[in-house]
Amino acid sequence: MDNATAEATIRPPKVSAAAVARACGVSPATVSYVMNGKAGVSPETRRHIIKIANELGFRPHGHSGQHSLDPQLNRVIGLILPNIVNQMYTGWAENIISATARDGFEVFVATTQDDPDTLAQVAATLAARQVDGVIIAAALREDSRALRTLRQRRIPYVCLSRRADHLPGDFVGIDDDTAASQLMQHVLDHGYREIATVIGPRFSTASLAREQAFVRTAAAAGITISGERKISTRLNRDGGRLAAHKLLAAADPPRAVVCGSDEIAIGVMEHALSLGLRIPEDLAVVGGDGLPHSRSALVGLTTIVQPVQEMAEKAFDLLLGQITSPSNNFTQTLCGHRLHIGRTCGCQPAAARRP
Amino acid sequence: MDNATAEATIRPPKVSAAAVARACGVSPATVSYVMNGKAGVSPETRRHIIKIANELGFRPHGHSGQHSLDPQLNRVIGLILPNIVNQMYTGWAENIISATARDGFEVFVATTQDDPDTLAQVAATLAARQVDGVIIAAALREDSRALRTLRQRRIPYVCLSRRADHLPGDFVGIDDDTAASQLMQHVLDHGYREIATVIGPRFSTASLAREQAFVRTAAAAGITISGERKISTRLNRDGGRLAAHKLLAAADPPRAVVCGSDEIAIGVMEHALSLGLRIPEDLAVVGGDGLPHSRSALVGLTTIVQPVQEMAEKAFDLLLGQITSPSNNFTQTLCGHRLHIGRTCGCQPAAARRP
DNA sequence: CGATTCACTTAACGTTGCTTAACACCCAAC
DNA sequence: GTTGGGTGTTAAGCAACGTTAAGTGAATCG
Numbered sequence: 001m002d003n004a005t006a007e008a009t010i011r012p013p014k015v016s017a018a019a020v021a022r023a024c025g026v027s028p029a030t031v032s033y034v035m036n037g038k039a040g041v042s043p044e045t046r047r048h049i050i051k052i053a054n055e056l057g058f059r060p061h062g063h064s065g066q067h068s069l070d071p072q073l074n075r076v077i078g079l080i081l082p083n084i085v086n087q088m089y090t091g092w093a094e095n096i097i098s099a100t101a102r103d104g105f106e107v108f109v110a111t112t113q114d115d116p117d118t119l120a121q122v123a124a125t126l127a128a129r130q131v132d133g134v135i136i137a138a139a140l141r142e143d144s145r146a147l148r149t150l151r152q153r154r155i156p157y158v159c160l161s162r163r164a165d166h167l168p169g170d171f172v173g174i175d176d177d178t179a180a181s182q183l184m185q186h187v188l189d190h191g192y193r194e195i196a197t198v199i200g201p202r203f204s205t206a207s208l209a210r211e212q213a214f215v216r217t218a219a220a221a222g223i224t225i226s227g228e229r230k231i232s233t234r235l236n237r238d239g240g241r242l243a244a245h246k247l248l249a250a251a252d253p254p255r256a257v258v259c260g261s262d263e264i265a266i267g268v269m270e271h272a273l274s275l276g277l278r279i280p281e282d283l284a285v286v287g288g289d290g291l292p293h294s295r296s297a298l299v300g301l302t303t304i305v306q307p308v309q310e311m312a313e314k315a316f317d318l319l320l321g322q323i324t325s326p327s328n329n330f331t332q333t334l335c336g337h338r339l340h341i342g343r344t345c346g347c348q349p350a351a352a353r354r355p
Numbered sequence: 356m357d358n359a360t361a362e363a364t365i366r367p368p369k370v371s372a373a374a375v376a377r378a379c380g381v382s383p384a385t386v387s388y389v390m391n392g393k394a395g396v397s398p399e400t401r402r403h404i405i406k407i408a409n410e411l412g413f414r415p416h417g418h419s420g421q422h423s424l425d426p427q428l429n430r431v432i433g434l435i436l437p438n439i440v441n442q443m444y445t446g447w448a449e450n451i452i453s454a455t456a457r458d459g460f461e462v463f464v465a466t467t468q469d470d471p472d473t474l475a476q477v478a479a480t481l482a483a484r485q486v487d488g489v490i491i492a493a494a495l496r497e498d499s500r501a502l503r504t505l506r507q508r509r510i511p512y513v514c515l516s517r518r519a520d521h522l523p524g525d526f527v528g529i530d531d532d533t534a535a536s537q538l539m540q541h542v543l544d545h546g547y548r549e550i551a552t553v554i555g556p557r558f559s560t561a562s563l564a565r566e567q568a569f570v571r572t573a574a575a576a577g578i579t580i581s582g583e584r585k586i587s588t589r590l591n592r593d594g595g596r597l598a599a600h601k602l603l604a605a606a607d608p609p610r611a612v613v614c615g616s617d618e619i620a621i622g623v624m625e626h627a628l629s630l631g632l633r634i635p636e637d638l639a640v641v642g643g644d645g646l647p648h649s650r651s652a653l654v655g656l657t658t659i660v661q662p663v664q665e666m667a668e669k670a671f672d673l674l675l676g677q678i679t680s681p682s683n684n685f686t687q688t689l690c691g692h693r694l695h696i697g698r699t700c701g702c703q704p705a706a707a708r709r710p
Numbered sequence: 711c712g713a714t715t716c717a718c719t720t721a722a723c724g725t726t727g728c729t730t731a732a733c734a735c736c737c738a739a740c
Numbered sequence: 741g742t743t744g745g746g747t748g749t750t751a752a753g754c755a756a757c758g759t760t761a762a763g764t765g766a767a768t769c770g
Binding site: 371372373383384386387388390391393 | 746747748749750
């Protein structure tokens with residue numbers, strides 16, 4: 001009797017994975033593999049299935065096609081960070097919180113310490129809390145459990161800075177490849193030949209991309225960076241100290257250290273100073289995040305500056321878009337970076353800019 | 356619609372959960388799950404049921420079972436910080452988040468920028484979100500609107516570092532008076548006579564207490580700090596720069612600056628360096644938070660070190676106590692601080708030397 | 711020509727999301 | 741007091757869905 005009301009308000013179009021499979025002439029399992037970025041599917045089939053799935057508006061576990069969600073959002077989003085000590089992350093957090101507050105959203109802040117299990121659990125917890133969306137700056141390349149959990153619950157998410165290898169989704173970051181390449185080029189222009197690189201964990205796509213660009217750019221200048229001089233460490237000062245200890249204790253210590261992160265660079269410099277080395281006279285160091293305090297006159301680090309506020313706001317913009325109108329068309333946004341020339345590379349403070 | 360509405364306005368409507376269920380085309384059990392925030396209901400169905408229930412004016416306070424509110428916690432706490440850029444606050448946040456996670460709590464992080472209205476609004480928002488408790492590191496001396504809101508709603512809170520002047524409540528902090536006194540004494544021991552103090556906003560009890568201790572300790576050594584040399588500024592680097600600009604542009608610039616916060620101290624040093632002054636040869640500077648990066652060899656700030664982790668865990672402990680067994684017996688916990696001697700005061704640490 | 715790899719299917723499995731049904735509770739009527 | 745209808749809660753059950761280990765068959769390779 002009241003069915004009229006019910007049917008008028010809710011109408012499930014029900015695009016199941018099986019439907020997509022039928023439309024593509026494959027088995028549901030294949031569709032599942034494609035949607036989760038698993039291996040074992042040919043590129044052609046993969047592309048075909050993605051195309052059909054988008055056309056049909058497929059979402060996993062499709063009990064419902066469209067959200068009628070403006071009225072009753074919880075107005076809460078989750079923010080997953082590797083930690084909240086590194087100022088790179090707090091910078092994003094600050095700006096995300098400001099941006100969300102403008103729209104009346106509250107923010108759950110969670111940290112993972114870059115542990116895969118913690119990440120998976122945190123995502124599950126946030127999902128259980130009915131957040132409207134999640135911004136993740138702690139994605140891991142291989143372990144996509146967290147993102148899968150969110151996908152299944154149809155909770156929109158946006159990856160910030162790091163992405164997952166095989167899972168689709170919105171992404172906001174900088175062009176790590178170009179930025180790292182420019183940074184290395186600047187070091188090369190100083191004439192340093194003995195160069196080491198220290199980056200964050202390789203399970204971060206951002207770290208990995210930077211290392212690869214460092215090595216490639218150096219190679220293009222005829223400089224090979226040996227295995228012992230390519231260090232991956234934790235994304236904090238201690239990681240930098242440890243790396244510096246290894247590098248500087250070697251028989252042939254490097255003349256310059258190119259880091260993937262400011263915190264690491266600072267750790268490297270701290271250790272070098274404790275050995276009595278002068279920077280940049282004995283050792284040049286450059287970083288990769290552009291934190292305010294490492295750019296300051298006290299430290300004077302040469303580094304890549306990321307547009308923190310722009311990135312944060314863009315990430316929330318994208319998330320809000322996904323929340324209000326979910327789709328399977330994802331965008332990859334690369335924000336513009338710039339090189340900040342300090343004095344740790346060997347440049348003179350007054351003549352900050354180099355040609 | 357007409358009939359139902361008419362009757363509804365005249366008589367207590369008596370909208371049962373079953374009616375909502377029928378209107379939504381689901382079973383009463385599902386409505387029950389939604390109304391109690393239990394799991395096992397899809398977000399779409401949940402929203403739909405909430406919407407219909409609101410339209411029909413459904414009141415969950417039917418005559419049955421116990422009120423579900425008392426025994427069931429939401430397992431969410433609020434954390435109110437002045438900002439999330441100053442590493443003092445992020446240090447506490449990091450450790451509070453870790454501590455709460457161990458007990459299955461989630462944390463809403465909110466920032467006030469030290470604006471009284473923002474603080475009041477943030478507290479109201481958190482209260483509306485049914486948090487189980489709040490940790491506040493952004494309390495203001497005079498404006499206790501926020502704390503009063505929480506008290507009225509019977510939401511436990513713990514003040515961290517700063518307290519409100521006239522409102523009772525648990526408090527965790529350090530002995531600002533003793534710490535500031537020791538810091539000033541160390542500066543006096545160097546023999547400096549021309550001393551200025553720069554602290555955070557005086558609406559923070561921590562800042563005010565430190566300034567008073569600075570002045571008192573200096574006075575005990577026969578040194579008067581004039582009004583122009585007692586500066587209160589914003590709790591960030593820019594605040595420090597501004598203060599330094601005022602102090603160093605004066606006819607009689609000070610020989611030493613005693614700061615109430617590391618960030619301020621760093622701002623002071625940055626400005627001094629930009630004027631070509633050497634630290635500590637031309638100007639000695641000491642800080643007051645003990646942030647990891649200002650203690651590092653790169654900066655070498657002499658400062659008060661606060662036991663960040665201990666304070667964070669203690670604050671959550673107290674909060675948890677208030678949540679599980681509310682009482683009116685409040686405790687004031689003072690954690691132990693220590694003085695970290697760097698080189699910005701003029702001391703010569705063995706290892707570190709700067710070009 | 712058998713072994714291996716690749717691309718996909720089959721089928722068992724674990725989850726999710728909801729229903730049915732049993733339960734605990736309060737208020738009225740007997 | 742006892743009983744019965746009405747109400748919200750909760751465990752148990754079940755169907756649908758997506759996931760994934762195991763399996764199949766064709767192409768490739770040594």
